[in-house]
Amino acid sequence: MSRVLVVWCPDWPATAVGIEASVPGAVVDGGRIAACTSAARAEGVKRGQRVRDAQRRCPDLLVRPRDFDAEGRMFLAVAAAVSELTPRVEVVRPGLCAVPARGPATFYGGEEAARVLLQDAVVEAGFDCGVGVADGLFAAELAARVQGGVVVPPGGAAAFLAPYSMSVLDRPELADLLGRLGIRTLGDFAALPAGHVAGRFGADGALAHRLARGEPPRPVAPTAASADLTVRADFDPPAQSEEVTFAAKRLAAELHETLAEQGRECVRLSVEIGLADGHVLQRLWRHDGSLSTLAVAERVRWQLSAWRTDAPGHDEDAVWGGVVWLELTPDQLVPAVGSQDALWGQSGVDERVSRATDRIQALLGHGGVARPLLVDGRGPGEQVIKVPVGDLPPREIPDGPWPGRVPAPAPAVVPAEPLPAAVTGPDGAEVRVSARCAVSAPPAWVAVGEARSEAVTGWTGPWPVAERWWEPERARRRARFQVTTAAGAAYLLAVEGGRWHVEAAYE
Amino acid sequence: MADASAAPSLPPHAALRDQLVRAGAQGGQGVPVLPALRTLLPGGLRAGSVVGLDGSGAASLGVALVAGASADAGPQAESAPANGWSAVVGVPEFGVLAACGMGADPRRLLLVDDPAERWPDVVAALVEAVSLVLVRPPERPAPAVVRRLTALARKHGSVLTLTGPAVQTWPGIRLKLAVTESEWEGLGDGHGVLGGRRAHVVAQGHDAPGAGRREWLWLPNAEGKVEPAEAPRARTSGRPVLEVVPGVRSMPDARSGPDVRSGPDVRSGPDARSTAS
Structure with a gap:
C-alpha cells in the first residue's frame, strides 16, 4: 500500500477568486453556493445552499461567480511550491494535489518532517493549506483536512477512517440508503462483507467500500491506462503541417503495432488536431484495416488543409497559428481476420528505397510516388494500376476473360489521358x-x-x-x-x- | 543527331575523378542490361554514369534499360548499386506493361509521374536508393542542378538516364543511345497485327569509344522481348513500300485482331446491331 502525501487548500474556489478566508464570502455556481470561506461557514452558510438563503443568514456575504480557469491557473502556484521540494506532483483537482510520500519522507527525515516542510512551503507561497499523509489518496485527503493536517500511521487508515460519516464518500444516495439501514459511519460500512456490498450496490458501491476500508481505488502516480490505444503527439513550439504529417506517420506506425500485437484491426480512426488558437479539428476516417501509416498521415494532411481552405481570408498563420497536439484514436476495433500484406506491403521495399520514397512523399504528397501493379484488362493503360507507395493494392481487381485485348507487344508510350x-x-x-x-x-x-x-x-x-x-x-x-x-x-x-x-x- | 558533340568536353579534373571512381568500383560492376543489349553495352551501364536517350526510339530504349536494371538481379541483388530497383521520374506515359514484357519486375519499380519543379530533389533522393533513374528534365536545367545530380549519381553508383530535350544540353553524358532507323512489321493494308520492330541502335560517347557501336535489334519483337536481329538484306528495296489503295474496305481477314477471332462475329453481333438501329 503506497503512502500518499496530500496538500489540500481549503475553500479553493473562494481563494481563487480572491476572497480572504477571514471575510464571509462565497462562490456561486448555477445559483447555488459552490464554496464559502470559514467566516461565512460560521454564519451558517453551507455548500449547495441557494444564494438567497445564504444571504438571509449572512447579509454582508461577499458573492462571486465561480471561475474554473482561475482555480486551475492559481493552483499551479501551489503545485510549483510543492514541486520545489519533491517531484512527481499529481494535481488531483484544483485545490488538491498529491505526491508519493516515500521519497520526501526518506529525504527530509520522516513523514512528519516532510509534512511540516511542505505545509510551510505552501503557506510561504501565500496559501493556507493542510497537509496529510496516509495510506492511499482518500485517507490522505481526510488527514489533510484535519486541523493543520496529521500523519496517519501505516496500516492505520481503516481505524482513522472509521469515525467519519458516510457523507465524506461523496455518494449521497448510497449514504442515504445505508443511513436508513443503520450504517452511519465508514467503520460500520467497512465492516460489511465486500462480496455482499458488491452484489447489492454494484461496482460503484464496491469502490466506495474499498475506500472505506482504506484500500486504494487507483494509484496516485499517473500511468497510462492499458486499454487505451490512443496515440498522441504534442508539439512545442506549434508545428506546421509538414511536421504534423510526419508525426502522424510515426503515431500511425505505433498504433498499427499495438493493434497488431493485440490481434485487432481498426475499422474507423478518429483524428484530432489541436490548434494553437484553441480549435480542435476532429474527424473520423474509415479505416478498414487497409490504411497504411502513410495513408493515415495523408488523411491528417487533408484534415489540416481542409481547415486552412475553410478558414476565412486564407491567412494561414493568423488563423490557425500552428498545431499543438495530434491524437489518433482507433474508433472501432474488430478482431483481425488476417489480411496478408507482406507480399506487397512495406516489407517488400528495401531500407534505402523506403527512405527515398519517404522523402519524395514529403516533397510531393502521399500520391507522389507509386508502384505499378499489373492487372488484367484490354487496353495497355487498363492493365497497370499505380498504387501509392505504402498503400495496399485495391481489393477489387477486375477479373476477365478479356475478348478484344490488345495483343503483344505492349506499347512503350501510354499517355495517362488519350x-x-x-x-x-x-x-x-x-x-x-x-x-x-x-x-x-x-x-x-x-x-x-x-x-x-x-x-x-x-x-x-x-x-x-x-x-x-x-x-x-x-x-x-x-x-x-x-x-x-x-x-x-x-x-x-x-x-x-x-x-x-x-x-x-x-x- | 548523334554527332561529334555527343561527347562534350569535361574539365580535366572530372576526367581524373572518373578514372578514380572507375578504379574504385571493383572493376566496374555496372548496372545490368538486357542480354540482347550486351553486345552494344558490354559490362552493362557504368555505375554512376549519365546516359542520354535520343531520337524517336527513346521511349523504347528507356523501357528496355529499366527492364534490364530491374530484371532479376541475381545473387548480387543486395549489393549497391545493383539492387535491382529502378525509378521513372516525370515520364507519366512510361510503358510499364512494355517494360514487364521485356522482363522488368514491377515490384521493383517506382513511378514519380508529376514531380513538377521538385524534380531535382526527387532525383537526388532516388539516386541514393535505386540502380537506375529514368528522368525527363525540363529543357534547360540549371547548371547547379546538373552538377549536383551528376555528382550524386557518381557518388552513389546509380545510373542517371535522361530523356527528352535536355539530352542535347546536359554536359557529361557518358553514353548516348539512339535509334537511327526502324521499321515495324506485321501490319498490312487493313489486316495483320503489329509485330516486332527492327531497330538500328547506336551507342556513342565515352563508354562506347570510337565511332560507337551499332546493332540491329528487335525492339521489341512480336512477344514484346528485345532480341538481336539480322540487318535487313537490302533496306532500300527489301520491303515494298505500302501504298494506300483507294476504295479498299477493311477486309475480314482471319489475322485481323486475334482476340476478335475468339469471340462471336462482332460485326454482326447483337450489340452492333442494336446500336445501328
Whole structure:
C-alpha cells in the first residue's frame, strides 16, 4: 500500500477568486453556493445552499461567480511550491494535489518532517493549506483536512477512517440508503462483507467500500491506462503541417503495432488536431484495416488543409497559428481476420528505397510516388494500376476473360489521358467507323494532337470493344486500330463516339 | 543527331575523378542490361554514369534499360548499386506493361509521374536508393542542378538516364543511345497485327569509344522481348513500300485482331446491331 502525501487548500474556489478566508464570502455556481470561506461557514452558510438563503443568514456575504480557469491557473502556484521540494506532483483537482510520500519522507527525515516542510512551503507561497499523509489518496485527503493536517500511521487508515460519516464518500444516495439501514459511519460500512456490498450496490458501491476500508481505488502516480490505444503527439513550439504529417506517420506506425500485437484491426480512426488558437479539428476516417501509416498521415494532411481552405481570408498563420497536439484514436476495433500484406506491403521495399520514397512523399504528397501493379484488362493503360507507395493494392481487381485485348507487344508510350488525333482517308475526309464496324475509308493520314500529319504505311482494325454494355452509365463502345506511319512510328488508335484518340504509341 | 558533340568536353579534373571512381568500383560492376543489349553495352551501364536517350526510339530504349536494371538481379541483388530497383521520374506515359514484357519486375519499380519543379530533389533522393533513374528534365536545367545530380549519381553508383530535350544540353553524358532507323512489321493494308520492330541502335560517347557501336535489334519483337536481329538484306528495296489503295474496305481477314477471332462475329453481333438501329 503506497503512502500518499496530500496538500489540500481549503475553500479553493473562494481563494481563487480572491476572497480572504477571514471575510464571509462565497462562490456561486448555477445559483447555488459552490464554496464559502470559514467566516461565512460560521454564519451558517453551507455548500449547495441557494444564494438567497445564504444571504438571509449572512447579509454582508461577499458573492462571486465561480471561475474554473482561475482555480486551475492559481493552483499551479501551489503545485510549483510543492514541486520545489519533491517531484512527481499529481494535481488531483484544483485545490488538491498529491505526491508519493516515500521519497520526501526518506529525504527530509520522516513523514512528519516532510509534512511540516511542505505545509510551510505552501503557506510561504501565500496559501493556507493542510497537509496529510496516509495510506492511499482518500485517507490522505481526510488527514489533510484535519486541523493543520496529521500523519496517519501505516496500516492505520481503516481505524482513522472509521469515525467519519458516510457523507465524506461523496455518494449521497448510497449514504442515504445505508443511513436508513443503520450504517452511519465508514467503520460500520467497512465492516460489511465486500462480496455482499458488491452484489447489492454494484461496482460503484464496491469502490466506495474499498475506500472505506482504506484500500486504494487507483494509484496516485499517473500511468497510462492499458486499454487505451490512443496515440498522441504534442508539439512545442506549434508545428506546421509538414511536421504534423510526419508525426502522424510515426503515431500511425505505433498504433498499427499495438493493434497488431493485440490481434485487432481498426475499422474507423478518429483524428484530432489541436490548434494553437484553441480549435480542435476532429474527424473520423474509415479505416478498414487497409490504411497504411502513410495513408493515415495523408488523411491528417487533408484534415489540416481542409481547415486552412475553410478558414476565412486564407491567412494561414493568423488563423490557425500552428498545431499543438495530434491524437489518433482507433474508433472501432474488430478482431483481425488476417489480411496478408507482406507480399506487397512495406516489407517488400528495401531500407534505402523506403527512405527515398519517404522523402519524395514529403516533397510531393502521399500520391507522389507509386508502384505499378499489373492487372488484367484490354487496353495497355487498363492493365497497370499505380498504387501509392505504402498503400495496399485495391481489393477489387477486375477479373476477365478479356475478348478484344490488345495483343503483344505492349506499347512503350501510354499517355495517362488519350491524346486527340485526326485520322483522314486518301480523299482528306475523316475516317468514320459505322456501328457495324465498317470503315468509311482506309486511314491514309494520322495527325496526333497539334503535330503534322504522317502518312499511314500500314493499318489494321477495327477491333471493336463493347465494355459494360449491361451497365448503361458505364458502358463504352470503342473500335481500336493499329497503324504504322512513314515516320517509323506505330500507334494504337481508338475511335469512340466519332472521335479519334491515340491510346498508346509504339515509339 | 548523334554527332561529334555527343561527347562534350569535361574539365580535366572530372576526367581524373572518373578514372578514380572507375578504379574504385571493383572493376566496374555496372548496372545490368538486357542480354540482347550486351553486345552494344558490354559490362552493362557504368555505375554512376549519365546516359542520354535520343531520337524517336527513346521511349523504347528507356523501357528496355529499366527492364534490364530491374530484371532479376541475381545473387548480387543486395549489393549497391545493383539492387535491382529502378525509378521513372516525370515520364507519366512510361510503358510499364512494355517494360514487364521485356522482363522488368514491377515490384521493383517506382513511378514519380508529376514531380513538377521538385524534380531535382526527387532525383537526388532516388539516386541514393535505386540502380537506375529514368528522368525527363525540363529543357534547360540549371547548371547547379546538373552538377549536383551528376555528382550524386557518381557518388552513389546509380545510373542517371535522361530523356527528352535536355539530352542535347546536359554536359557529361557518358553514353548516348539512339535509334537511327526502324521499321515495324506485321501490319498490312487493313489486316495483320503489329509485330516486332527492327531497330538500328547506336551507342556513342565515352563508354562506347570510337565511332560507337551499332546493332540491329528487335525492339521489341512480336512477344514484346528485345532480341538481336539480322540487318535487313537490302533496306532500300527489301520491303515494298505500302501504298494506300483507294476504295479498299477493311477486309475480314482471319489475322485481323486475334482476340476478335475468339469471340462471336462482332460485326454482326447483337450489340452492333442494336446500336445501328
